[in-house]
Structure formats: C-alpha cells, structure tokens
Amino acid sequence: MSSQFHLSLVMLTITTASDRVIPDLIRKFSFAHLYDTVVALNPVVTAFWLTGFLISLQICLSILTRSYAWNDRFWTFIPFAYAVLYTLHPLINQDRRTNSSLDLRLAVMCSLVLMWSLRLTYGSACRGYYKPGTLDYRYPWLRANIVKNDALFPIAYAILVCGMMTVLLALASSPLYFAWVGRGLSPKFTFVDGVASIGMLFGIVLEAVADFQQQRFQRLKANWLKNSERQSDAANDLSSEEVADLKNGFLQSGLFAWSRHPNYFAEMMVWCSFYLFSVSPSSLWVNWTMSGAVMYIILFQITTLLTEAISRQKYPAYDDYRKRVSRLIPSPLSRRAAPFVKGSKED
Numbered sequence: 001m002s003s004q005f006h007l008s009l010v011m012l013t014i015t016t017a018s019d020r021v022i023p024d025l026i027r028k029f030s031f032a033h034l035y036d037t038v039v040a041l042n043p044v045v046t047a048f049w050l051t052g053f054l055i056s057l058q059i060c061l062s063i064l065t066r067s068y069a070w071n072d073r074f075w076t077f078i079p080f081a082y083a084v085l086y087t088l089h090p091l092i093n094q095d096r097r098t099n100s101s102l103d104l105r106l107a108v109m110c111s112l113v114l115m116w117s118l119r120l121t122y123g124s125a126c127r128g129y130y131k132p133g134t135l136d137y138r139y140p141w142l143r144a145n146i147v148k149n150d151a152l153f154p155i156a157y158a159i160l161v162c163g164m165m166t167v168l169l170a171l172a173s174s175p176l177y178f179a180w181v182g183r184g185l186s187p188k189f190t191f192v193d194g195v196a197s198i199g200m201l202f203g204i205v206l207e208a209v210a211d212f213q214q215q216r217f218q219r220l221k222a223n224w225l226k227n228s229e230r231q232s233d234a235a236n237d238l239s240s241e242e243v244a245d246l247k248n249g250f251l252q253s254g255l256f257a258w259s260r261h262p263n264y265f266a267e268m269m270v271w272c273s274f275y276l277f278s279v280s281p282s283s284l285w286v287n288w289t290m291s292g293a294v295m296y297i298i299l300f301q302i303t304t305l306l307t308e309a310i311s312r313q314k315y316p317a318y319d320d321y322r323k324r325v326s327r328l329i330p331s332p333l334s335r336r337a338a339p340f341v342k343g344s345k346e347d
Helices: 003-027 032-040 044-065 070-075 076-094 103-126 138-146 152-172 175-181 191-226 228-235 240-248 262-282 290-314 318-326
Strands: none
Touching: 003 152, 003 175, 003 228, 032 228, 044 076, 044 175, 070 103, 070 152, 070 240, 076 103, 076 152, 076 175, 103 175, 103 262, 152 318, 175 262, 191 240, 191 262, 290 318
C-alpha cells in the first residue's frame, strides 16, 4: 500500500471514531467508560485525542500561572506517553494476533524513547526548567526582538509553541503507529530496525556528552565570574582551552570544537533514526511518518539561527568561532579555538 493510502486510512479512522465515540462519552461519561473506550479504540485515535488534550493543558497552565515554561516541562515526557500507549495497547486489549505478548520492535522503541526522555528530563532539571519562575533564555529575546506586542505574545506562544511543538512531537513519535500495525508479523526485528536502534542510541549518548560538557562549562563560568579577583589562581587548575573558553564566554572545546551545536545534531539524529523503525512494518522507505523527522530538522535550523543571533550579540569572539567550526554536523575540518578576543562580553 502507498504512503498516501496509509495516511488516508489513518485520517478516516480518526474522523470516524471521533464522530462515533465523542458523543457517546459526553452522553454517559465515567472514568470506567472512558478507560473501556480508549482500550477498544485504535491507538492512533487515542494519540490524536491525547495531542489535543496536551495542547489545551499547556495553554491553560500558561494562562493560570502566567508562565511560558510549560512546553519545556512537558517536552521531555510527551514522546514517552505515545510510546507507552502503542506498546501496551496490544497487551491491555488482549490482541489475539500476538497472544497478548509484548512486541519486540515496540518494546525496543519504547525503551529507547524512555532513555531519551530520562536524559532530557535530567538535563532540563539541571537547567532549572522545573523550578517556578525559570524560563528559557530565548523567550525574553523573542519577546524583545520578534514579538514585541505584549498582547500578541501569549497568542504566539499558544499557537507556535504549545500547538505546533506538541504536534511536532506527535509526528516524530508516529513511526510507533506502523510498528503497532506490523506487530506479530515476521520477522519481528529486522536489519533496518537494528540500524535504527544503533543510530538512536548513539544520538542519545552523543547528546548526553554534549550536555555534560556544556553544563560543566556553565558551572566553571559561574565560578570564574563570581571570583573575578582570583581568576589567575583558578586558571592554574584549568587547561589552556578551558581558560580561553572562559575568557571568550562560550564553550569551544570538546565536542564543541567539532560542531557549534553537537547536541542539536544528536537530537536530529535521534528522531531520524527513530523514523527508520517504520520502514520494515510499512514496507515503505518513504512514508508519511517521515514528516516528524523533517519537522525536527526544520525546527533545529530555526533554533540554531535564533541561538546564534543571541550569541553573536553577547560574544564578540563568536563570529570567529562561526568561521572555524561546522554549524551542526561534526567535522574534522573544524579548527581549534582562537586565542581570547579582548572585549568579549561575559555574563
């Protein structure tokens, strides 16, 4: 079957089920009835409803708390929620085709998404995203430079962040649908699935290393700026590269000597690899679930432009760094960090 047919079938399933089930739930709502309904439904329908619920919940919380941090807090959990939904559905629904056994491909996918979620949750906690009042540094910049109207910013946040970003995660997780459709079929795990597993695992590890290096640098930077009168003594305990990075104000060593954004590259690698899990069960190298990986790539092109616009304003040495080091894909052609550039802004 073609990818267009699969997508049309999915949309028809969602529309038909929603038209039939929603009025019934409204008419005789109870949590027991809701559970029975969800278990009986095709999980793609439940995933569609879950996406709408998560978008609405983030918008409501942002209004009630006057905080724009909710999407960052939900981001780390959303793909795992979809993974659990598709993986456990055959067990809860007592699917006869699999004798209620756990499907290997779905189990591997769910495990990898759990690893991704745990790593990102830890990183977000280290950045303080779960603390009240904490906000990603890019939001104030966007508010000051892009969406300057105070009345428009909440609307932009609701549509572009809560809405589009949650839809992006739903689409990035959509290869789970094909794995669910192909559950119980032989072979249960293919060479392509193995490549997807290795690629995703490598991306998770690479991102963890990049985040560790960045967090370590931020701790060193905070101590460096706090004890400005003792910087010469502190420099004795650091390498020349670390001292140069601290004086310039941003990280240029480790993985960041090969790529300006190794964590972004790793994140794109994770979800492009995840897409490969849809190939064997769908028998299609190109199918509609690729939209999630494509949207992820587009997102990080935009995020990179935004991040670098901020960095170029803060650090005079950043333009030289851009000339020497690859933007996203780690490259051996990238050159080592230049000496400290006088006049760099530190914060």
